[in-house]
Amino acid sequence: MPSAGLCAAGYHFNYLFGVHISVIAKVVERSRIRNHAVIARRAGAGCGVVLFSYFFVIINNKWYLMIQNNKSKTALNDKRIYIDFNASTPLKDEVKAAMIEDLEIFGNASSMHASGRLARARVEQAREAVAKLAGASPETIIFTSGGSESNNTVFQTMRSLASDAEGKPLGTGRVEFITTAIEHPCVLNSAMELKKHGYNVTFLPVDEFGRLRIADLEKALSEKTLFVSVMAANNEIGTVQDIKKIAKLVKSAGAFMHTDAVQAIGKIPVNADDWAVDYLSMSAHKIYGPKGVGALYVRKGSPLFPLIHGGHQEEGLRAGTYNNFGILGFGKAAQIAAQELEKYSGEISALRDLLRRGIEKNIPNIKINGHPTEVLPNTLNVSFPGAEGEAILLSLDMQGIEVSTGSACASGSLEPSHVLMATGVGPELAHGSIRFSLGWGITREDINYIVEILTPIIARLRAMSTLSVGA
Numbered sequence: 260m261p262s263a264g265l266c267a268a269g270y271h272f273n274y275l276f277g278v279h280i281s282v283i284a285k286v287v288e289r290s291r292i293r294n295h296a297v298i299a300r301r302a303g304a305g306c307g308v309v310l311f312s313y314f315f316v317i318i319n320n321k322w323y324l325m326i327q328n329n330k331s332k333t334a335l336n337d338k339r340i341y342i343d344f345n346a347s348t349p350l351k352d353e354v355k356a357a358m359i360e361d362l363e364i365f366g367n368a369s370s371m372h373a374s375g376r377l378a379r380a381r382v383e384q385a386r387e388a389v390a391k392l393a394g395a396s397p398e399t400i401i402f403t404s405g406g407s408e409s410n411n412t413v414f415q416t417m418r419s420l421a422s423d424a425e426g427k428p429l430g431t432g433r434v435e436f437i438t439t440a441i442e443h444p445c446v447l448n449s450a451m452e453l454k455k456h457g458y459n460v461t462f463l464p465v466d467e468f469g470r471l472r473i474a475d476l477e478k479a480l481s482e483k484t485l486f487v488s489v490m491a492a493n494n495e496i497g498t499v500q501d502i503k504k505i506a507k508l509v510k511s512a513g514a515f516m517h518t519d520a521v522q523a524i525g526k527i528p529v530n531a532d533d534w535a536v537d538y539l540s541m542s543a544h545k546i547y548g549p550k551g552v553g554a555l556y557v558r559k560g561s562p563l564f565p566l567i568h569g570g571h572q573e574e575g576l577r578a579g580t581y582n583n584f585g586i587l588g589f590g591k592a593a594q595i596a597a598q599e600l601e602k603y604s605g606e607i608s609a610l611r612d613l614l615r616r617g618i619e620k621n622i623p624n625i626k627i628n629g630h631p632t633e634v635l636p637n638t639l640n641v642s643f644p645g646a647e648g649e650a651i652l653l654s655l656d657m658q659g660i661e662v663s664t665g666s667a668c669a670s671g672s673l674e675p676s677h678v679l680m681a682t683g684v685g686p687e688l689a690h691g692s693i694r695f696s697l698g699w700g701i702t703r704e705d706i707n708y709i710v711e712i713l714t715p716i717i718a719r720l721r722a723m724s725t726l727s728v729g730a
């Protein structure tokens with residue numbers, strides 16, 4: 260499990276007579292991030308009036324002085340621009356309202372009496388909405404606790420299909436697994452777990468834009484291949500794969516095909532039936548639904564073994580009392596996402612392009628990561644040579660702008676992003692990358708403000724850094 264993403268936390272104490280002290284440092288002394296430290300204090304005096312704040316950050320053994328001018332920031336303190344929608348999304352108002360209403364429905368959705376039937380009816384309504392968004396029929400949808408569980412269930416199923424309890428290959432002789440080097444950690448680590456237990460797992464490389472080369476897949480497939488897992492869209496760089504084409508190839512080789520569509524649903528058209536995949540994973544909290552609920556599409560006739568054993572919920576494929584409150588929220592979010600898909604694509608990609616143009620125009624020597632056209636409409640990943648991603652992130656955060664960086668603190672490790680590294684971006688550039696992921700609520704003014712704030716931050720960090728600002 261990644262260690263806590265908590266690198267620094269701010270605690271502000273207002274003392275009597277206005278001595279204002281703030282300790283922003285809470286250094287996480289975990290061995291994996293030991294050379295990260297934030298040493299911070301806030302300057303200022305008198306009746307709670309603070310003139311400026313500063314703190315020092317050590318990132319990769321380099322010191323950064325972070326200065327925040329509170330005078331100019333006062334108005335901005337109230338406004339936070341969240342532009343990290345690939346990490347999670349806020350609940351849509353309609354979703355929130357539907358969930359609040361559903362709080363009254365307490366029956367167990369497996370009970371036969373009226374309260375149970377009412378709860379069950381809501382679950383089935385949600386199943387229909389989720390199925391529609393995924394291009395599937397309701398009976399192929401199983402509710403889970405999220406994308407991670409959906410992905411793990413498929414990997415465990417494949418492991419059971421590959422060998423018996425002693426690890427001896429089962430009848431088919433198909434014992435090999437294929438995935439890509441840029442998958443989400445819940446897929447990568449599931450695959451690593453198989454590898455650890457002696458299974459043959461191939462991690463296919465990707466091209467400079469993050470696309471899987473079909474020729475590489477063709478070469479890797481054999482009569483021993485049991486299972487292929489390729490994500491529909493990448494969470495860090497937004498690159499979208501041609502899942503229909505990939506699935507066709509995999510199926511013609513006689514293997515099972517899974518796609519992690521957690522970042523794809525609600526952002527681009529997804530059609531599980533048409534793509535002809537066996538399994539497709541989804542998560543509610545990426546589409547303005549609640550956290551802790553997701554779904555797995557299982558093609559009719561494709562095998563699935565439960566990860567969680569217990570009662571007979573979900574045809575015995577996923578035990579546990581229905582999280583009908585969460586499932587209903589997921590259903591409502593899916594219904595809205597399906598209705599708004601076209602609008603989302605047009606409006607959000609226009610804002611994303613505005614951000615890209617603004618960065619390109621104002622900040623020299625940058626690199627845009629990901630595919631130029633086959634990319635999620637909301638994602639922009641940029642490397643800023645000569646500036647550390649975390650220093651950029653913290654500087655932006657101090658100005659009320661919330662973004663993500665692929666490496667270090669966020670993931671609890673000092674390793675540069677495995678996704679960027681797989682696209683051939685070196686460790687230095689990978690460490691200096693920021694993911695902007697847009698969503699509903701972001702305005703043109705927000706984008707202009709981000710560019711206005713980001714430009715001097717990059718100039719300052721580059722000037723401070725001892726890294727060379729080479730192309």
Ligand code: PLP
Nearest residue numbers: 405406407443494519521522542
């Ligand atoms: N797959 C991808 C591509 C993701 O981006 C995420 C979450 O960030 C997951 C899987 C995990 O989903 P969940 O948070 O619902 O477990």
